[in-house]
Amino acid sequence: MHxxxxxxxxxxxxxxxxxxxxxSRVGGCSGLLLLALVLFSIxxxxxxxxxxxxxxxxxxxDVLKGKHQNAxxxxxxxxxxxxxxxxxxxxxxxEVTGTDGKDTFTYYPFxxxxxxxxxxxxxxxxxxxxxxxNAQFAPQILWLACVHDPELLTNLHTIRFPFDAHYYTNNTNxxxxxxxxxxxxxxxxxxxxxxxxxxxxxxxxxxxxxxSGYPKGWLMAQxxxxxxxxxxxxxxxxxxxxxxxxxxxxxAAQLSQLRNITGPDDVLPVDIIxxxxxxxEVESPLQSYVPEILDKTARVDDKRSGMGIVHVxxxxxxxxxxxxxxxxxxxxxxxxxxxxxxxLLLLFPIYLIAKRLVIGKTxxxxxxxx
Amino acid sequence: MNKNRLGFSxxxxxxxxxxxxxxxxxxxxxxxGITGMLDKSDxxxxxxxxxxxxxxxxxxxxxxxxxxxxxxIITQVVMIAWLSxxxxxxxxxLLLIHYHSPCPCLGNLxxxxxxxxxxxxxxxxxxxxxxxxxxxxxxxxxxxxxxxVEVGRSALGSKGKTRPx
Numbered sequence: 027m028h029x030x031x032x033x034x035x036x037x038x039x040x041x042x043x044x045x046x047x048x049x050s051r052v053g054g055c056s057g058l059l060l061l062a063l064v065l066f067s068i069x070x071x072x073x074x075x076x077x078x079x080x081x082x083x084x085x086x087x088d089v090l091k092g093k094h095q096n097a098x099x100x101x102x103x104x105x106x107x108x109x110x111x112x113x114x115x116x117x118x119x120x121e122v123t124g125t126d127g128k129d130t131f132t133y134y135p136f137x138x139x140x141x142x143x144x145x146x147x148x149x150x151x152x153x154x155x156x157x158x159x160n161a162q163f164a165p166q167i168l169w170l171a172c173v174h175d176p177e178l179l180t181n182l183h184t185i186r187f188p189f190d191a192h193y194y195t196n197n198t199n200x201x202x203x204x205x206x207x208x209x210x211x212x213x214x215x216x217x218x219x220x221x222x223x224x225x226x227x228x229x230x231x232x233x234x235x236x237x238s239g240y241p242k243g244w245l246m247a248q249x250x251x252x253x254x255x256x257x258x259x260x261x262x263x264x265x266x267x268x269x270x271x272x273x274x275x276x277x278a279a280q281l282s283q284l285r286n287i288t289g290p291d292d293v294l295p296v297d298i299i300x301x302x303x304x305x306x307e308v309e310s311p312l313q314s315y316v317p318e319i320l321d322k323t324a325r326v327d328d329k330r331s332g333m334g335i336v337h338v339x340x341x342x343x344x345x346x347x348x349x350x351x352x353x354x355x356x357x358x359x360x361x362x363x364x365x366x367x368x369x370l371l372l373l374f375p376i377y378l379i380a381k382r383l384v385i386g387k388t389x390x391x392x393x394x395x396x
Numbered sequence: 397m398n399k400n401r402l403g404f405s406x407x408x409x410x411x412x413x414x415x416x417x418x419x420x421x422x423x424x425x426x427x428x429g430i431t432g433m434l435d436k437s438d439x440x441x442x443x444x445x446x447x448x449x450x451x452x453x454x455x456x457x458x459x460x461x462x463x464x465x466x467x468x469i470i471t472q473v474v475m476i477a478w479l480s481x482x483x484x485x486x487x488x489x490l491l492l493i494h495y496h497s498p499c500p501c502l503g504n505l506x507x508x509x510x511x512x513x514x515x516x517x518x519x520x521x522x523x524x525x526x527x528x529x530x531x532x533x534x535x536x537x538x539x540x541x542x543x544x545v546e547v548g549r550s551a552l553g554s555k556g557k558t559r560p561x
Contacts, residue, residue, distance in 0.1 A: 357493040364485065364493075365440065374478055
């Protein structure tokens, strides 16, 4: 074979005996490189998800001003921005909250005495957004510490927590500012969040009452996460959530302390919730992070509109009664229209080929008479 | 002038081919993932997302091949216009049934390269708009040019007929 190089204007011989030209060698190498890259990407993608899913078990203890307030146990299953948090409080109240990657699914199983009620049932809510805004504080903290969700961290200032009190408002000047640090080790979880309140108390209208000693704001709450390694992952081992209060004056001795306040971080701890992980393991990502509804009679309050059915962990469904049935009929009609359109579009190339064949045939057969 | 137009069309084809090759590879690579989303059913076609990624990836790869190696510009443009219309119909279908999740066009790859699904979805929408506008623009231009040629020919023909012998 004989090829002529356009650029150099020189000819390169490629003998049939197996001698390979420079061009074909380069082409072959780049082809192999591309193939290797594709294979590497496939391996990375298939392993990426396997690596970052984990499960935690543990206990938590809530101490308010040095006295026991609440306690319980928890289980967290997390994968990237999805999590399934199951918390049981010491009084037996249980809350399971999870996500389908888009919205929150929170389920409160019936934990009371079923004989005492005529129709005992659990409750469940579906609401907008991945982060469980309506859940209890403890599951929310666990969620924050266990998911890798850059979108959540970006929008953290818009989420209201119990410690926000009167600071949360649409006015950006009065908002609480969260300062976040994340781990560099995969899956890049949060290591610390500090919520800073401004150095004043907003009053009625535009009034602002400056807090003496804290002109630059003060640390309102903090979540700090102690990490441990599980496989290649760096996952939470201990999570401490502390709510603070500013130093205040009740006697003359404390007045001198007020003068010595060093900065926004010089505050008094009020409430400390400590989450201790007793067991952790790396697992494959779940098919779904939506909690399973255990009782058939659970009432589901869907706060969204026009939404469909979702999968749950066990592969069962969250059904939202008549609303879902209505949606299914409504959506199936529209789906049929779209399917018909797609089918017609799929036929288009066949139509073009057929047309070309027919025209070609007529052109061949309809030869001009001599 | 005509050369420039052809150059633009060729450039568009190459860019579209590259875009389609990248997205098709992303789809095919993503189809190997193990994320739960892949085993869920697509809300429009009813098949698993994994199957859908394979099918769409194969179609895009075929289109990319045509963009790079076909010599007929019209075949390339029609192929891109057809494919982008299909994607547009699918996306409109998702809107029609109120499916608000990001389209899983890049599958699990977004997780691997740490891009949020929303960002990937927006990028894919921009890509789709580019393919649609470019392909239909070239088709319209071709049609307009052919129409002018036809009009010119018919005008010449009618002149020829009216000219006295």
